[in-house]
Amino acid sequence: MKRLRILTLIALLLAIITFVVKNRKPSTVPAGKGLLVDKAWLSINKHPLTPQAAVRPPDQTFLTYPEWFLVFSPAEQADYFKTHTSTTFPYLKHVDQMWGGYGVMYDQIKGNFPFNTGYHVMIWVIAGSTTVEYGIKSFYETVIGRVTDISPNEEMTAEDKFNADYEYSYVKFIEALPWYEYDFNHQLKMLWSSASFSGPHLLRKLERRYYLTTELLVKSGYGWLIGLGTKSAYETASLQTAVVMDRLPTGLDTTGFVHNIKVLPNGMVLANLPRYAEFNTAVSKLAKNGVGFTEIAGNESAIMLTVLTEKPLNITANYKILFTQPIFTRPGLSRVALVTTVGNLSSLVRTLKLKGVTIEHIYDY
Numbered sequence: 001m002k003r004l005r006i007l008t009l010i011a012l013l014l015a016i017i018t019f020v021v022k023n024r025k026p027s028t029v030p031a032g033k034g035l036l037v038d039k040a041w042l043s044i045n046k047h048p049l050t051p052q053a054a055v056r057p058p059d060q061t062f063l064t065y066p067e068w069f070l071v072f073s074p075a076e077q078a079d080y081f082k083t084h085t086s087t088t089f090p091y092l093k094h095v096d097q098m099w100g101g102y103g104v105m106y107d108q109i110k111g112n113f114p115f116n117t118g119y120h121v122m123i124w125v126i127a128g129s130t131t132v133e134y135g136i137k138s139f140y141e142t143v144i145g146r147v148t149d150i151s152p153n154e155e156m157t158a159e160d161k162f163n164a165d166y167e168y169s170y171v172k173f174i175e176a177l178p179w180y181e182y183d184f185n186h187q188l189k190m191l192w193s194s195a196s197f198s199g200p201h202l203l204r205k206l207e208r209r210y211y212l213t214t215e216l217l218v219k220s221g222y223g224w225l226i227g228l229g230t231k232s233a234y235e236t237a238s239l240q241t242a243v244v245m246d247r248l249p250t251g252l253d254t255t256g257f258v259h260n261i262k263v264l265p266n267g268m269v270l271a272n273l274p275r276y277a278e279f280n281t282a283v284s285k286l287a288k289n290g291v292g293f294t295e296i297a298g299n300e301s302a303i304m305l306t307v308l309t310e311k312p313l314n315i316t317a318n319y320k321i322l323f324t325q326p327i328f329t330r331p332g333l334s335r336v337a338l339v340t341t342v343g344n345l346s347s348l349v350r351t352l353k354l355k356g357v358t359i360e361h362i363y364d365y
Helices: 002-022 060-080 091-109 117-148 158-174 184-194 202-233 277-288 342-354
Strands: 240-245 259-263 269-274 293-296 302-309 320-326 334-341 358-363
Touching: 060 091, 060 117, 060 158, 060 302, 060 358, 091 117, 091 320, 091 334, 117 202, 158 184, 158 202, 184 202, 269 277, 277 342, 277 358, 293 342, 302 342, 334 342, 342 358
Parallel strands: none
Antiparallel strands: 240 269, 240 293, 259 269, 302 334, 302 358, 320 334
16 A cells, blocks of 8 residues: 555656646747837827727737637647547647737837736736636646546547537637637536447546536636626627728628728728627738728727748738747647738738738737
8 A cells, every 4th residue: 555655656746747847848939029019110099080989009909919819729729629638738838828928919018008907907817817727727637637548549538529529619609709608508518418428438538527527617607707897897899890991992792791881081991890800801801802901990000910830931021020839739830920010911911811821810909
């Protein structure tokens, strides 16, 4: 019995050492130190053509990055879980990327814009809770999950397959709506009603049911609390972004993605585009048809976007690179954060498309 306790202690210490060593390397590589964006790009539009109610602070093109990383991270998990169990996912690497990206973002805006207290607090809350969640998951998977995990050449359990489906459903939801509105209770019912108890790897199946049940219950309760706090502290977010375009080509089918079109006295066009994930699609369609942007959410200066690429980008005067992050589950692929101006956005989008670079997201304030 004494020997068993010693062996258990040694195994635990080895697991902890593996846990620490595996996650100690930084995973956000800044393009330099401090301010990387032209200071002239960091300005407030004092006389926007956009109605004041639709104007958003210019620093939010940077501050929305940590928020969107919490879409990218589950999306990467959903893709990875199709062929791997969650036990081998690099959770702490994602924590490092989230905070590392936020640090670079803050270096660009500090001293250049008024401190956006509400948005920073929101980031600290969601990033802090994600740090706790991913830290617990990483430690649990290293110490417990690896004991029940199956070998790569074995078929995954019904519970591991459920995890992949649940993660995909969650990602599609949060691309358009706040995470705390997701129905975790429905997923919990699906886990216990649709995932079969039969099949091999009984220990793994039982352990995964415990793991997933705990996650869904905690997120359901925490999401409910966050929803209450958000509704009391923040206004309901608009699902549209106002833009001013230099033109809108005759004959271009804008059904479903350009709304409330109004021609301004100077000949420019004021309209609303879908916000969040659909904003990328709308901008890409318009840029492809030669449309240029004068204002986005009332802003005419810096706007950020992230791209996914396997090759280095040639830096030009039209954009700056902020940082690069490797996509650990897809070796060779990297996320690169770029900054350009609203006026140069369409040109940059066309250039990236021509080079076959995937635009991950355009941060519409």
